[in-house]
Amino acid sequence: MKRLNFTLDNQTVELLNRLSEKYYGGNKSQTVRAALESLAAHQGHDGWVITGYTPVLVDHDVSCHSCGTGHPEGNVLFRPVFEKGNSPDAIKQIPSEEWVECSMCVESH
């Protein structure tokens, strides 16, 4: 447990009072916690998020994961770097198949 100190405007304080009285027996910490959990649920879900790309020199024919364009060996494509995160685009599992994207798709992300 940690004590946080932050500032809210009067309207928000009133809302917090009202919600905490109505649903959480006046417990404001619990109310804020429920609000944050609800926000997180609406914002996205926990999973793997692409945080960047590393260039790879492909040594066989591959297709771009996004646009499907084929690329012969010797081309430089980009492999996504995944990190645990929370986002509407988060995926549950890192796919086990090869995932590379062309520079056009990487730039448009």
Ligand SMILES: [Zn+2]
């Ligand atoms: Zn592409």
